[in-house]
Every structure is written in structure tokens, then in C-alpha cells.
Amino acid sequence: MTASTHWLATACAQAVLERGGNAFDAAVAGAFVLHIVEPHLNGPGGDMTGVFVTASEPDAPRILMGQGPAPKNATIEHYRSKGLDLVPGSGVLAAAVPGAVDAWLVLLRDYGTWELSDVLAFALGYARDGHPILGRVVATITSVATLFTEHWPTSAAQWMPDGRLPQAGDLVTNAAWARSLDRLLAASADAAVATREGRIDAARLEWREGFVARAIVDFGRTPHRHSSGTDHAGVMTLADLAGFEASIEEAVTVEFRGYTIAKTAAWGQGPALLATLMILDGFSDEYLDPSTALGAHTILETQKLSIADREAYYGDAAVPTNSVPLEYLLSADYAATRRALITDTASHEFRPGIVPGHAPYYPVLRTDYTTEALLDQGAGSSAGVGEPTVAAPASAAPSRTVAEPETLSTGELRGDTCHIDVVDRWGNMVSATPSGGWLQSSPTIPELGFCLGSRLQMTWLEPGAPSALTGGKRPRTTLTPTLVLKDGQAVTALGSPGGDQQDQWQLLYLLRTIVGGYTPQQAIDAPAFHSTSFPGSFWPRTWEPGGAVVEDRLGDAVITELEQRGHRITRAGDWALGRISAVTREPQTGLLQAAANPRGAQGYAAGR
Numbered sequence: 001m002t003a004s005t006h007w008l009a010t011a012c013a014q015a016v017l018e019r020g021g022n023a024f025d026a027a028v029a030g031a032f033v034l035h036i037v038e039p040h041l042n043g044p045g046g047d048m049t050g051v052f053v054t055a056s057e058p059d060a061p062r063i064l065m066g067q068g069p070a071p072k073n074a075t076i077e078h079y080r081s082k083g084l085d086l087v088p089g090s091g092v093l094a095a096a097v098p099g100a101v102d103a104w105l106v107l108l109r110d111y112g113t114w115e116l117s118d119v120l121a122f123a124l125g126y127a128r129d130g131h132p133i134l135g136r137v138v139a140t141i142t143s144v145a146t147l148f149t150e151h152w153p154t155s156a157a158q159w160m161p162d163g164r165l166p167q168a169g170d171l172v173t174n175a176a177w178a179r180s181l182d183r184l185l186a187a188s189a190d191a192a193v194a195t196r197e198g199r200i201d202a203a204r205l206e207w208r209e210g211f212v213a214r215a216i217v218d219f220g221r222t223p224h225r226h227s228s229g230t231d232h233a234g235v236m237t238l239a240d241l242a243g244f245e246a247s248i249e250e251a252v253t254v255e256f257r258g259y260t261i262a263k264t265a266a267w268g269q270g271p272a273l274l275a276t277l278m279i280l281d282g283f284s285d286e287y288l289d290p291s292t293a294l295g296a297h298t299i300l301e302t303q304k305l306s307i308a309d310r311e312a313y314y315g316d317a318a319v320p321t322n323s324v325p326l327e328y329l330l331s332a333d334y335a336a337t338r339r340a341l342i343t344d345t346a347s348h349e350f351r352p353g354i355v356p357g358h359a360p361y362y363p364v365l366r367t368d369y370t371t372e373a374l375l376d377q378g379a380g381s382s383a384g385v386g387e388p389t390v391a392a393p394a395s396a397a398p399s400r401t402v403a404e405p406e407t408l409s410t411g412e413l414r415g416d417t418c419h420i421d422v423v424d425r426w427g428n429m430v431s432a433t434p435s436g437g438w439l440q441s442s443p444t445i446p447e448l449g450f451c452l453g454s455r456l457q458m459t460w461l462e463p464g465a466p467s468a469l470t471g472g473k474r475p476r477t478t479l480t481p482t483l484v485l486k487d488g489q490a491v492t493a494l495g496s497p498g499g500d501q502q503d504q505w506q507l508l509y510l511l512r513t514i515v516g517g518y519t520p521q522q523a524i525d526a527p528a529f530h531s532t533s534f535p536g537s538f539w540p541r542t543w544e545p546g547g548a549v550v551e552d553r554l555g556d557a558v559i560t561e562l563e564q565r566g567h568r569i570t571r572a573g574d575w576a577l578g579r580i581s582a583v584t585r586e587p588q589t590g591l592l593q594a595a596a597n598p599r600g601a602q603g604y605a606a607g608r
Helices: 007-018 023-037 076-081 100-111 116-129 135-143 145-150 153-159 175-188 196-209 211-220 238-243 270-280 293-313 332-339 372-376 499-515 520-525 556-564
Strands: 002-004 047-054 057-066 247-250 252-256 259-263 420-423 429-435 482-486 489-495 529-531 547-550 568-571 581-585 592-595 604-606
Touching (some): 002 023, 007 023, 007 420, 023 429, 057 100, 057 489, 116 175, 175 196, 259 270, 489 499, 499 529, 520 581, 556 568
Antiparallel strands (some): 002 420, 047 057, 047 429, 057 247, 252 259, 489 581, 581 592
């Protein structure tokens, strides 16, 4: 079974399974197709996070770490010297070292069975021969057309050839990326390399130290427009690119209602979902129903607490100067102290907990980010700048927290990302969330056919912050796929795009399936909501105290009671929040299932 955020990625991954490939072969094939068909949500210059189990070790969830670090020269001092108080939301100063491609190739090398050329054939075909462009991609290009024509001419050449905007359904190619794929495959076809694993490593080396790395560094030396409204050059070097390799890590887990939930460590936001479950585990089932006012209120209040701890404590613990007290934050005793803070009314405070021996970081709490400097420095249209970080009704213009991204005239975007889940006949299972390097994050590198990501916008330019910008350190990513195990066997892989909302929407799925008895598709279809009562991970990092965004299908009675409890409610329309997909496996019978999001009529589940 395969489920993803785009039907072509699902179809290609499923084709691999039909031809005898395993879940890892299929996931890699589908992921490279997502680079092509959802270029407004991810790209080869971005990052990814995966969680998986193998059929041979079904009780050992692992993390596929494809989050590159900040370049060595990306320092707070350098960015402050450029007049910046936040890392920009677009432009190469926001770029971490690209991690997605290397991570997918590591997964294929270590756990797949297919040759690289066979896995990449699907993506290569769509890049060379074309695919029908989505209306949402066209809308994204249209929203940044002025930026492209006035400041990013290489992006205009790729996405607006001859100055013409594409139309939904047009056959769109990416000849430069097709040539890049051909060159990577040529590097892997060296006759002196005798093994499949060696051929994949040859392509990885060409990516990190060959033509790709040289083109990235050379192109980044030319200053270009950032979301700050000012022009800057990049700081990435050949040594930065050569020094990064994706890795396999142990997952962090907690037990909830007899199930094991597996996530990344605190270099991602995943443990915030685990902390939320630990708090909720102390409530009776009536408090855990997202379809009731009591349940929605309890869930929203719990999320505020766990995400406040994310801001106060989470960061890359692999860096010696970082110490993340994750074991304490996920303990039952700590969860009980946090649970005691939840009352019948909505909190409008930022309330991280107190951890012995650790001082919580308190970020700047902005409700807007309107500055005269942005306009004076030539940012162009200020659309969206200063707007509250809440979703708008479906009839209004896209907002910063709806399921599809908003793209401002400066190139900054929210709600980005795509997702893929695969389970095969043997019991291998993988959930992965690729993101970054979307077409509007920085100018297209013409030799390569893609641009760099903007993950560094999730770091703070504040010394002492657990997620402070530090050369060589991973930014705290929002990418957060989930794996669920029962009695030592993986039973569900799921995930969603949506930035800060990814784990909030996945939480609703988990509660509805584990506690409420919903089927996977019923849980995905059910009304969604999320909190905005915390500093956002994306530039300009604003918050709305007490804010909550809900789908209207939650019902007038429930929404009214939430408002009476003090929640500042924004209605998002009936079908607006979440793009969850999932695959499941019943270990006793071997029955496989998949489910995909109906919102936007783009996600797709398939299987046999």
C-alpha cells in the first residue's frame, strides 16, 4: 500500500511494489517524483525526515535523518551585521545544507533492493518529458511573479518561460534537473564500481563534492533579494556540502493506551507530540474526543503546553553546547505537573515548564511584524506582513496556517511540505516528510534546475536559545512523520504537511483511531483544528495568544462553546486543515490498508 500527497507519487511508488521492489525502493521512487510534481512544497535542495521499521526488526523503529545543518559561516554575528533580527524566510541566507537527496540515497543503499537508475526512472521521465502542472503550483508562481521578474531572473526563466505564466494542466518540464539526474546516474555507472551499494555511494559523492556542490556554492556568491527586502549573498561553502552525510538514528518513543508512538529526537518537533500524549494519557476518554467541546478544549490546552516546551528547550542535542532534557520532559511525573495547569478556560499565556538545572528560553512574542524598514528597503508589496498568524475562511485569501501554503511577494511560505507512506507485503514500513527547496524559497540554480531551502528561518538570532543559529548545527525542523507500533509490530505510518500544524493534525488522527475507534479514512476525513497560541516556526515568527483555527464542520455548538471558554476562534471553512495520509498493517492477518486526504483532491492512496 502507498499513500502520498500527490497521485503521481503514489502511482510510481505502487508501481515499484508491483514489480517486486520493497517499501524503501518504492518510497525513494515516489519521493523523487514529489520533487517534480509538488515543486511548490519540496525540492532536491531541501530536507526530509523519515521514520521506518524493517520486516526483520519490526520492533525497532529508526529515524532517517535528512536535515542538513547550518553552514559553518552562518553565525548570529554575520546575520546581525547585515541588519537582520530574524533569519529571512526566503533567500540563500535561510538555507541549510541540503539533506533530502543524500537521505533518500542512504535509505535506498542500506534497505532497498533496486538499482538507482531504476528507482530514478520515474522522476527522470517526468522531468524530461513533462507532467501536468497543478493549479496550486500555478497559483504559487503567480503570487511571486513580480519577485521572479524583478529579482530572481533564473526562477522566471524556469517557471515563466518567455514571460508567460503557466496554466493549470500545462505540460511542464525541468530539463536542467533531468540533466542533473543523468549526471548523477553517470557517476554511479562507473565500471570500476562493482556493487549496487557502491554505485549509490558514487552518486552521493558526486552530489556532495562534484558538479552539484560546485554549482550551489558558485551561484550563492551573487547577492539576491531576501524576504527582508534586502540583497545578500550566501555563506555556504564546498566544505559544508562535503561534510554532510545523512544518517540513521534511534527513534524516541512513548507508550499511549497500549501503543508505542515513535518520533525524531528534539532536533525536530516530534517529541512535542509525545509530550502531548503523555499529558493526555492522564485524562479519561471523554476528554480525548476531538469532536466535542470538552475534547477540543483539552487538546488545544495540552498542545499549548507541549509546544511552549518545544520553544523553550528543543534543539540539536548533538551539538556539545546543547543539552535537551528530553527524558524529563517526556516523563510521567512531569506530564502530571503540566496536566494540572489545564483549566476550563483557554490560556492566553506562553507557559513553558520548569526543568531542574535548565533555564527555559523565552522567545520574543510578536503578534505582528510590520516595520517601516521592510517597505523602505524595497521589499515590494507587503502582502501578509503584519497579518496575524491565523487561518482565514476558505472564501478569503490563503493564510499562513491553512493546509495549502501562502506565498508572499517576498517569497516566504507557510504550510509547506509533502508526505509519503509505504508498507509492503513483508512488513517493511516507512513514513517520510520531504520539504524545503520549494520553488519560491530562493532563486533557481540554472545548472541544476532547483533552488535551496529555507530551514534556517526556524533558528533564532538570539545567543542562548536552544535553537539559536549556529554553524554546523541542525535547525529545529518542523518535519515530523509518525510510526505507531502495537505489541512490538508496526501497525501505522502517517504524516502530514503543515509546518507547526503537522503534529497537531496527526494527534487528532491518533486520538480518533486509538481511542475513538475510527478507521484510518474516517479519522483523516473528520473535522480538524489546531492552536496558533505559540511563536510560529516560520518567518516572521508571530503568534496569536489563545488562537485556534477550526474547520466549520466541527459544528456551531462546539465552536461557540470553545469561544465561551476563551479561545480566539478562526473558522477555516469545511475542508481546509490537514493533508494527512497513512498506511496500516494488521500483523496477525497481514491485511494492509491505506488512506489519503480528500482536501484539495490531490492526495491518493493505492494498493493491492
